[in-house]
Amino acid sequence: MREGYGDRSPGAGLDTPAPVQGLNSAVRRRAKLGPVSANDAPRAQQPSAPYDSAFLKACRREPVPHTPVWFMRQAGRSLPEYRKVREGVPMLESCMRPELVTEITLQPVRRHGVDAAIYFSDIVVPLKAIGIDLDIKPGVGPVVEHPIRTRADLAQLRDLTPEDVSYVTEAIGLLTRELGSTPLIGFAGAPFTLASYLVEGGPSRTYENAKAMMYGDPELWADLLDRLADITAAFLKVQIEAGASAVQLFDSWAGALAPVDYRRSVLPASAKVFEAVAGYGVPRIHFGVGTGELLGLMGEAGADVVGVDWRVPMDEAARRIGPGKALQGNLDPTVLFAPTEAVEAKTLEVLDSAKDLEGHIFNLGHGVMPSTDPDALTRLVEHVHTRTAR
Numbered sequence: 001m002r003e004g005y006g007d008r009s010p011g012a013g014l015d016t017p018a019p020v021q022g023l024n025s026a027v028r029r030r031a032k033l034g035p036v037s038a039n040d041a042p043r044a045q046q047p048s049a050p051y052d053s054a055f056l057k058a059c060r061r062e063p064v065p066h067t068p069v070w071f072m073r074q075a076g077r078s079l080p081e082y083r084k085v086r087e088g089v090p091m092l093e094s095c096m097r098p099e100l101v102t103e104i105t106l107q108p109v110r111r112h113g114v115d116a117a118i119y120f121s122d123i124v125v126p127l128k129a130i131g132i133d134l135d136i137k138p139g140v141g142p143v144v145e146h147p148i149r150t151r152a153d154l155a156q157l158r159d160l161t162p163e164d165v166s167y168v169t170e171a172i173g174l175l176t177r178e179l180g181s182t183p184l185i186g187f188a189g190a191p192f193t194l195a196s197y198l199v200e201g202g203p204s205r206t207y208e209n210a211k212a213m214m215y216g217d218p219e220l221w222a223d224l225l226d227r228l229a230d231i232t233a234a235f236l237k238v239q240i241e242a243g244a245s246a247v248q249l250f251d252s253w254a255g256a257l258a259p260v261d262y263r264r265s266v267l268p269a270s271a272k273v274f275e276a277v278a279g280y281g282v283p284r285i286h287f288g289v290g291t292g293e294l295l296g297l298m299g300e301a302g303a304d305v306v307g308v309d310w311r312v313p314m315d316e317a318a319r320r321i322g323p324g325k326a327l328q329g330n331l332d333p334t335v336l337f338a339p340t341e342a343v344e345a346k347t348l349e350v351l352d353s354a355k356d357l358e359g360h361i362f363n364l365g366h367g368v369m370p371s372t373d374p375d376a377l378t379r380l381v382e383h384v385h386t387r388t389a390r
């Protein structure tokens, strides 16, 4: 299994989800959003506010009041309030309930005062929405009933329409009203990472079936990735049109590829996704794990922001990516298991390495691990905000 989400809390209750509430003033103070004033309510009347947020400014490589922070997989198993509202609701079903999605997406914003929310969903949701027989198995990840191995199997993939994911449009409508000036990040899995699940049939360490197709039947592979690019682009468009302020393309497992193979067999499909949403003018973030050797190519694919895992220092990543991009990253998520002083020291290392970047969004080098102490995350947000306040 890959970096998992950890175990379900034995203490999780059976209560129904708490009603969605706006951000409280403590969170706003922590997030340096200023006091709650008459201008804050109703938030729906401030449509331009996310545009001026530190997060979107950093994505655009503009001056920021402080380095913005959010965490990949900030909404999820590290939070007791998440485990509570998810009790008894299968993962994929939870992604299709707009009120629940709204509540889960808001939880880390309320608790940690992060500078952006990430839409609660999963990379396989659009595949489920077009009728692929798959499930997310707890402790395992996405499992596909009929893996795609032949040209005939491609017929499983039809185009995605907004009606297939009407619950996404509905949830983002609810969310943007609640979030006010806090930007919402939409996301999707990149064609390679989606293909890795579809061809393997589930999580893999080696991707032998996917790579066998890539090397053995390049035409079928290219057609598969091209179809996935169209589905992914359609899914991102739904999120942007519903109100997402930025989008992140997760190519989590692209680090398994050599640059020559990435360039030839993967980059064209990811570039097609970025190109398809370029006209909206919302920042496009591109992230993968173990992609030190691919950073330049991942920037070339068309992103405005490149996510960096913890293996490459931010200044070196910037050299590899070249000018004209903001960077996101890159504290090792396991650092959060160390004492506060060690977390702070490692955080300062990241901030120092990122000090000359054109734009920096602080994040972990991969997702929050399920057994992370939520208070360590809250302290980290505060620490980054305090240390970088200008």
Ligand code: CP3
Pocket: 002, 003, 004, 005, 006, 071, 072, 073, 074, 075, 076, 077, 086, 091, 118, 119, 120, 121, 122, 123, 124, 136, 137, 138, 139, 140, 141, 142, 187, 250, 252, 367
């Ligand atoms: O970041 C967020 O807070 C938003 C939510 C989010 C989820 N999945 C929720 C989820 C995001 C952005 C994802 C993306 C995702 N899903 C990726 C790319 C990001 C990355 O970490 O590289 C990948 C590879 C997946 C596939 C997937 N889905 C895995 C590997 C797992 C874990 C399986 C397990 O049980 O350990 C899932 C399930 C999943 N997606 C959970 C959550 C909160 C856990 C399921 C649960 O809570 O019951």
